[in-house]
Amino acid sequence: MRIAVDAMGGDYGPGILIEGALAGARDAGCHIVLVGDKDTLAAELSGKDISGLTVEIHHASENIEMTDLPAVALRRKKDSSLRVCFELIKRGEAQAMVSAGNSGAIMAVGVMVLKRMAGLERPALALVLPTVSAKRTVFLDVGANVDCKPVQLAQFALMGSAYAKIMLGENEPKVALLSNGQEETKGNEITRLAHDLLKRAAINYQGYVEGRDLYSGVVDVIVCDGFVGNVALKVSEGMVDVMRTIMQGALKQSFLARLGYLLMGKPLGEFRTKFDYDEYGGAPLLGINGAAVISHGGASPRAIKNAIKLAHRFAGEKVNEHLARALAENSELLSFNVPRQAGAS
C-alpha cells in the first residue's frame, strides 16, 4: 500500500512530518509518497535512515498556509501539496493520505477531488476516544462542520456506526446523540429532529447521552455537530491541563508530595498515554471516496506515525465500503432532502 503524506502541511515544517512518516511506514509496512517541494524534501530526507523502506518524493509547487481560506485552496493553489495528495488517490497512485495542514482546506479539497459518497451531504471527522471502561467510543463530528442540519447528524450516526463496527469490533454498536440530558424532552431543535430520524434508522440507536458519557463507555458512538465536538474536545484538553498544573504544583509544595508524585508515576503515566493526542494521531474524514487522515497542525512525529498507521488500517480494512453500505441501507430515510451527488463510492 502507498500512503501519500502532505509533507508541507503543519506548523513545524517537513522535518517533523518526514520523521513521523518514516516511523509509520516502518510500523505499518507501507510505502510512503512525500508530497511537496522536491528540493526541500530531498534535503530533509538526506540525513534520515530509510533502510528497508520505500520512500518516494512527488513534487508539488505550492503550499496551503494554515491561514488560507478553503476558497484559496480550491481555486488558486492548484498544485498544492495537499491537492496533489488527493489527486494521487484519485489516480490510484496512492491508497490513502495523511495531512497535518489546514483542516478546512483538507475537507474542501478532499471533497472536490474525491467527491462525497452517494447520498451524503457532508463528510465528518471521527476520533476514537478512550473511556474509563475497557471500551472505546467513536466521537464525531470533531470539527469539520460547524452548522449542521438534522439529516446531516443522522448521516454522521450511520457512518459512525459502520466505523465503530470495524474500529471497535462491535457487531451492533450502540449509537447516541450528544445532548443536554438523557430524557427525550431534552435536546435542541437540531438534535430533536435528528433523534426522530434516527429512531427509524437501521442502526442500534439509543437516544441521547450527556457530555459526561464521552468518557463513560456507555455507548460506542456519540454524534454531534462539529462546533459542539470541538468544544467538547477542547474542554477535555483544558481539564487535562488543570490536572497537570495541580500535579506539578505538588512537586513544588513539599518533599512528601514530590515523593508521592514519583510513586504515582505508573498510573499518571497511564493517564497521560490514554488521553494523549499523539497516541491517536489523527481523525479520518468519513464520507469521501478515499482514505484521508487529518492530524493537527502541531502534530509530533509520534502523532504522524500513528496517523499513518490509522490511514493504513482505514484503507486496508476497506472502511469506505462499510460506510457506503450503511448510507445506502438508509437512503430512503435520509433522501427527503439530500441532493444527489456525482461520484459514487
Next chain:
Amino acid sequence: MRIAVDAMGGDYGPGILIEGALAGARDAGCHIVLVGDKDTLAAELSGKDISGLTVEIHHASENIEMTDLPAVALRRKKDSSLRVCFELIKRGEAQAMVSAGNSGAIMAVGVMVLKRMAGLERPALALVLPTVSAKRTVFLDVGANVDCKPVQLAQFALMGSAYAKIMLGENEPKVALLSNGQEETKGNEITRLAHDLLKRAAINYQGYVEGRDLYSGVVDVIVCDGFVGNVALKVSEGMVDVMRTIMQGALKQSFLARLGYLLMGKPLGEFRTKFDYDEYGGAPLLGINGAAVISHGGASPRAIKNAIKLAHRFAGEKVNEHLARALAENSELLSFNVPRQAGAS
C-alpha cells in the same frame, strides 16, 4: 434578609435541603423561610438544632416533580412550593430564593411571577468556575436556554460582564464567546452574528475563546448557549470521573502507588475542592427581577449551604441593579429585535 427555600424540590427530599439551609442561615446570618408541606417540614425540622436562627415554615400544598413539564408548573400547580417562593419575593416577604428542583420549571415560574428585566429576551444561568490561574471565570448560559438567537447571546455577555464585576471584583471584565477556535473566521452562524453585535457593545469584548479556555483564566466571562454550556460542564465532570477512576485504580495496583496516592493527598484534595460542585452550590438565574439560585437535584447539604450564601450575596450586593444597568446602557444595540417586556427591573 429573608431567604425562601423550596424545601420540597430536589431528589432526596426535605431533610437534606433543611440541613443545608440551616447551615447556610448560620453562615450568612440570614433568616430562612422553608416553603412546602407544613406537616412534613415541621416533622423534619423538629430534630434539628435551630438555636440562634430564625426559621419559618410557609405552607404550600403542591410539589413540582423533576419530570413535570414547565407547562404543568405554570398552569396546573398554582400552590407549588416553587411558585410560592417566587410569590414571597414578589410580595417583598423574601429577598432571595434557593431551589434544587426542576430547572426548567424554576426558570418558567420565575419568569412568570417576577418577570424578565426590561429589554431582556431570556434569563441565563451563570456559574463561577475555577481556573488554573488565581482568577476565576463566569460561565453562562449553563443550561437555561438550549436554542439561542445572536441577540440573546449578546445579552448574556452584558449580564455576565456586570456579574463578573461584582463576583470577581474586575473593573473591566474581559468577555468572550465560546467558539471552535480563536480566529474571526471560526464560529457557527449564531456566534458569528453575536460576535458582530458584541464588537459594538459597551463592554470589554475580546472575541472568541476555545473550550480549553474555560479553565485557563485568560478571560473573565465566557458566553455560549445553554446546550453547549451543559455539554461543556458535563464533559468536565466526565474528565474528573476519569481522573478519579485512574487514581483509585492506582490504589489497587501496588503498595508504592498506594503510598504515592496518600502522599499526594494535599494536592489531590485541593483539586477535588476546586472542582467540587458542592463548593459552588448553585447558579443564579440572571435576568429576572429577583434573586434566585438554582442548585442541582442531587445537591448535598453543603451545596445547599453554599447556594444560600450565594443567594444572600446576590441580593445583598444588589446584583440585579448592575445587570439592569448593563442592559439599559446597550439597549440601542440590542433593541432591533427585542420585544418590550412588562415588569421593569
